Amino acid sequence: SKSSSLLIDLEVIQGNLKELTERTHVMVMVKGNAYGTDPITLSKFLQKYAFAKIPFLGVSHVWEGVQLREAGIQMPIFAISVPPKLAE
DSSP: OOOOOOOOOHHHHHHHHHHHHTTSOOEEEOHHHHHHSOHHHHHHHHHHHHGGGOOEEEESSHHHHHHHHHTTOOSOEEEOSOOHHHHO
16 A cells, blocks of 8 residues: 655745735635644644734634634634524
């Protein structure tokens, strides 16, 4: 069987965000398990290095935002889904 791995270079992410945030505000999506990465680690990194230039972290569901809060993330969190009761 074949094995896969994913290497995330936080220095590259920091450089990319620095370049982007010099021109505009950026909402970083950490929904869906941060697209296969670790949303808590990524969010802690973003909170430490880019809080002033990233107005929101994006999640799909409120429960994802709750997980981030429970992990100590203090950045504003934007949930893109509508709660089921409001969607009716």
